[in-house]
Structures are given as C-alpha cells and as structure tokens.
Amino acid sequence: MDTLAHYTNKTPLATADQLRDQIISTRLAYKRIEFLFDYNHTKYNYLNINGGPLLKIDEDQPDAPPIKPNGLQALDELIFLDDIDSERNHINELSQELLKAVKFIEKSQTVHELEDFKLIEAIRSGIVRVFTLGVTGFDTPGSVNAISESEESLRVMLEAFQRFEVGLEGLAKKEYKSVIKLFQQGINQLQVQSFEEFDRMSFLRESINPLYKGLRNFVVLNKINTKQFKNHGQNYATDNLFDSEFLDSDFYQELSYMPLDNPQSIALGKVLFYDPILSHNLKMSCATCHAPEKAFTDGLPTSESNVKGRFTKRNAPTLINATYAKRYFHDLRSANLERQIPHVFDNPEEFNLSFSEAIKRLQKSDKYLQLFEDAYDGISNKSDINQRSISNALAAYVNTLVSFDSPFDQYVRNGNNSYPA
Ligand code: HEC
Incomplete structure (x- = not known):
C-alpha cells in the first residue's frame, strides 16, 4: 500500500503502465493476507480495504450517507480506465485513504x-x-x-x-x-x-x-x-x-422474541400469510402483494394500496431469501423479520389494522385458537394470541422461503x- 500511495503521489507522474503494474502487485500482496484478514476484520475489510466499486450503505448505520466507491476494488477499476489521466487526483486520493486505513488497523492490532x-x-x-x-x-x-x-x-x-x-x-x-x-x-x-x-x-x-x-x-x-x-x-x-x-439464517436475525424454526409456528404463519382476516377491509393478505406464483412479489411497479387504483410509493420485493438480510425495506428501517410485521399492520395503505383488533378477530376463530395454542402454548402467561406470536409466526413462515434447491x-x-x- 505504501508503494501504491507513493506512486500515485509522485512527480513526475507515474506512467499508466507503472500504475497498473503497481496495483497488480499491491493486490497480490493483499491476497497473501486476505483470507486471515477478512476472517478477523470482515467489515473493516469490506468498508475500507478491499472496498468496492459501487456506492454502498453501512447497514449498521442506515441513516449515514452512502459510502463512495473506495479501496482496492475501486482502484483496480480506475487505474485500468482508458482515460486514466482524468482520474489521477481521484486515484491519488483513494490510495492515500487506503494507506491511512491500513496504518490504522496496523496500529490497533494486538498479537494473539x-x-x-x-x-x-x-x-x-x-x-x-x-x-x-x-x-x-x-x-x-x-x-x-x-x-x-x-x-x-x-x-x-x-x-x-x-x-x-x-x-x-x-x-x-x-x-x-x-x-x-x-x-x-x-x-x-x-x-x-x-x-x-x-x-x-x-x-x-x-x-x-x-x-x-x-x-x-x-x-x-x-x-x-x-x-x-x-x-x-x-x-x-x-x-x-x-x-x-x-448461510446461517440466525446470523442475519437479531432474534428478539422467539426462534423461527418451530414447525408449528411455521404452519400457523403460512395460514396467516394467506388470510385477509388481518386487513381492515378483509380483502388484503400478505400474499396480495407477495404472491407465490409471482415469486412472492405482485408484479407491479409499485404496490396497489387497500384503495383500488391508488398505489403505494414502493415496489414489493420478493420474499425469497429475504431472511438473509440484516435489515429490511428500501430505507433499512427494520432490523429483523419479526419487527418488520407491525409496519404492515400500522400502514394506512396496507393492513391498516391495530393488533388489538386483529387479536380480537383471531380469538373468535376456533381454528386459530387451536393453531396458536399448538405453536405457543405455555410460552406466554396471558393469551397465546398476541402481537409477538402473530409477528413470530409470520416471520417463521417468511424465514422458510429460500431458494437453494434449484x-x-x-x-x-x-x-x-x-x-x-
Ligand atoms: C400492499 C402491499 C403489501 C402487503 C399487503 C404486504 N407487503 Fe410486504 N412489502 C410491500 C412493499 C411495497 C415493500 C417494500 C417497502 C419498503 O421498502 O419500504 C414490502 C416489503 C416487505 C419485506 C421486506 C423485504 C426486504 O427485503 O426488505 C418483507 C419481509 C415483507 N414485505 C413481508 C410482508 C408480510 C409478512 C406481509 C403480511 C403481514 C406483507 N409483507 C404485506 C408490500 C406489501
């Protein structure tokens, strides 16, 4: 990294070929430590060292501005541009930043x-x-x-x-x-x-x-x-x-309520997912916007709200492999599958139904009383049907929608x- 930073900064300017040879050897040097470095400092590597050629969001700080392309991947792309001269300053800037990032991690390392x-x-x-x-x-x-x-x-x-x-x-x-x-x-x-x-x-x-x-x-x-x-x-x-x-789906889920792999919760979640009982007007279910025959989307540019002909602002993404995410929604506002559920209930354009009303409706059904008892009996002292069990069951079903058997x-x-x- 030292040499790369030196090369991009020197006068007279290094030739394009010199820079290209240098990024190739710098990257090869990085390859010699990558497997250990990335294993120990996965996120630091991803954000600062190997970096990336595209804008990215730090999912742990979704409100911070996006991170610009940086690190070894971005340099690899810039240095091999035909028009390298127009990017000289940029290349120099990224190389100095990279050197700083390396020095920082070098200083903070302890030998173990x-x-x-x-x-x-x-x-x-x-x-x-x-x-x-x-x-x-x-x-x-x-x-x-x-x-x-x-x-x-x-x-x-x-x-x-x-x-x-x-x-x-x-x-x-x-x-x-x-x-x-x-x-x-x-x-x-x-x-x-x-x-x-x-x-x-x-x-x-x-x-x-x-x-x-x-x-x-x-x-x-x-x-x-x-x-x-x-x-x-x-x-x-x-x-x-x-x-x-x-992939270990537990890693992606900050589990706050209950596990997602209980077969009874999954079975219950599947019934709830397709049942319009959860929407205020009794016409909408999760499957309205996440239909299995459309790969759990609605096939529309943006979803239709609960008022016919009026559309929401966003596109319904597929739920296949949704479990392998650390955050949900375009603005990353939800941290796990369970906590994503209340957003659908609260949304005036979607279910538009309070949990207390949903609970009242479900409690009137013998089928649901039984299904909730099968899945949650004994876990909650009060009723088996509550906001947590409803959210957990739906999340448990979504958690099963994975596509690794092609x-x-x-x-x-x-x-x-x-x-x-
Ligand atoms: C009216 C249509 C509609 C309904 C009904 C609906 N969704 Fe969605 N869903 C969306 C839209 C639109 C988004 C994207 C919203 C955003 O990014 O802010 C979304 C996003 C999601 C996501 C996040 C996916 C990701 O990768 O970020 C999950 C999970 C999800 N919905 C599950 C459900 C479940 C479970 C239900 C039923 C409780 C449901 N949805 C009901 C339209 C809908």
Whole structure:
C-alpha cells in the first residue's frame, strides 16, 4: 500500500503502465493476507480495504450517507480506465485513504494466537472468496487479473494448512494428504491462458467443493475443537458451497422474541400469510402483494394500496431469501423479520389494522385458537394470541422461503450425477 500511495503521489507522474503494474502487485500482496484478514476484520475489510466499486450503505448505520466507491476494488477499476489521466487526483486520493486505513488497523492490532479451528475456518472462508469474488472477476473489475489472484490465494492457504503436517496419524494424516492434493489440483486448474477460457464448473466440482469438505473432515478426524465464530454468516458445519444450509439464517436475525424454526409456528404463519382476516377491509393478505406464483412479489411497479387504483410509493420485493438480510425495506428501517410485521399492520395503505383488533378477530376463530395454542402454548402467561406470536409466526413462515434447491444447486452438490435436462 505504501508503494501504491507513493506512486500515485509522485512527480513526475507515474506512467499508466507503472500504475497498473503497481496495483497488480499491491493486490497480490493483499491476497497473501486476505483470507486471515477478512476472517478477523470482515467489515473493516469490506468498508475500507478491499472496498468496492459501487456506492454502498453501512447497514449498521442506515441513516449515514452512502459510502463512495473506495479501496482496492475501486482502484483496480480506475487505474485500468482508458482515460486514466482524468482520474489521477481521484486515484491519488483513494490510495492515500487506503494507506491511512491500513496504518490504522496496523496500529490497533494486538498479537494473539490463532486457534486451530479459526485457521481452518479462515481457510474455508478464503476458499469461498476465491470462488465467489475471485474467479468470477468481481474483485478485479479493471485488471481482470482474477485467475492469478485466485492462484495466489490458494497457494498461501496451502502454505498455511501445511502447519498441520507435524504429528498426524491414521485417518487425519490421510485426509491431510488428500487436502494438500486438492489444493495442488486447484492451483493446476488455474494454469490457463485467459479469464474467459477458465472452466469454473470443473473447478467448483473437482477442487473447490471437495476442498471445502476435506477441510471439515480434517477438523473432525484431527479432533480439533470448534466453535462457530460469530461474525460470519457462513455456516461452517456444511460441506458444500451450494448446500441449502450454507448461510446461517440466525446470523442475519437479531432474534428478539422467539426462534423461527418451530414447525408449528411455521404452519400457523403460512395460514396467516394467506388470510385477509388481518386487513381492515378483509380483502388484503400478505400474499396480495407477495404472491407465490409471482415469486412472492405482485408484479407491479409499485404496490396497489387497500384503495383500488391508488398505489403505494414502493415496489414489493420478493420474499425469497429475504431472511438473509440484516435489515429490511428500501430505507433499512427494520432490523429483523419479526419487527418488520407491525409496519404492515400500522400502514394506512396496507393492513391498516391495530393488533388489538386483529387479536380480537383471531380469538373468535376456533381454528386459530387451536393453531396458536399448538405453536405457543405455555410460552406466554396471558393469551397465546398476541402481537409477538402473530409477528413470530409470520416471520417463521417468511424465514422458510429460500431458494437453494434449484437443479444447478443439486447438480453441484452431488459429485456424480449429470446435469438435469
Ligand atoms: C400492499 C402491499 C403489501 C402487503 C399487503 C404486504 N407487503 Fe410486504 N412489502 C410491500 C412493499 C411495497 C415493500 C417494500 C417497502 C419498503 O421498502 O419500504 C414490502 C416489503 C416487505 C419485506 C421486506 C423485504 C426486504 O427485503 O426488505 C418483507 C419481509 C415483507 N414485505 C413481508 C410482508 C408480510 C409478512 C406481509 C403480511 C403481514 C406483507 N409483507 C404485506 C408490500 C406489501
């Protein structure tokens, strides 16, 4: 980073080629620490170091102004522009900012021993980055130096893994050797002439997924103690990047009321979701605007309100995979799925019904009394039907709407089958 900041600031000006060579080597140097750095400082990395070429919002501070493109990704894009000269000041500014961000984190680091399970998790997380941000070219929008960067990442993770070599026995030793082989195979697959010709499907099926699985097997066979590192949305208990449980939905949910995986709550939530009993005029349900046959949208530019021909200001997004978000709505005003529900009830253009009225209606129905009792009996001392249980049930149903079982997912999950026709 030092050299990059120096280059962009010097007189006479560095040539375009010098700058390009420099960003390539700066990024390769970053690749040597990325898997560990990102694992420990995911958010700092995302906001300040690797950055991004697009405007982004910090979901923990939704009211703050959007963050401008910055960091290594933005520099990669700018330095490879044809018209690099018009961006000289900008490039210099971003390089100085990056240097500052690096110095800051350098100063605030304390040395601590990395537990074995964390090193393996960091490597597994690094493997995910290679496949998602690396070989796709996402990380390198200007240089498209994606294949060399991915190779560097795999090499450095292989080196880190070799620290486990000493003292292994039996099955753990066998698994260790198999993982080393898979790393080498992955590196070999990356020996291609161009970004375009790289066969990502074979890379995924033959190297990335087996590596991801092999590293987990190694943890088990070598009896390494694990505990989930809470900063990550990735569920390290899975074996495949396309496993339906690959993302840990609990990570995305600040659970304030009750768990979302109770089958009775889900069943109740499903009934409520399609029932217009919750709207003031008894004509609108969640499914009016989030219809399953339209991928849980309404197919309209903006949703129709409860008055025919009058439209709300916003578009109804799909609810598929909505659970994997830290915040909800265009303005991020809601922090989890349960707390999002009252916004629909309170909204004069949507349900426009108080919870006390909704509760009265539901209590008149034997069917609902039974369903609420099945799901919440004993949890609340008062009535089973209350704002919390209604919100929890609806959220529990929305939480099940995930899309990780496509023919593609099934194909890449299973090493032997052929692609469905
Ligand atoms: C009148 C149409 C309408 C109805 C009825 C409605 N929604 Fe929505 N929904 C919307 C619109 C429009 C948005 C986007 C609002 C925004 O961004 O401010 C939205 C956003 C959401 C989101 C946030 C998605 C995201 O990724 O940010 C969730 C979750 C959701 N609705 C669930 C529900 C549930 C559950 C119900 C029933 C209790 C419901 N909605 C009823 C129109 C509707």
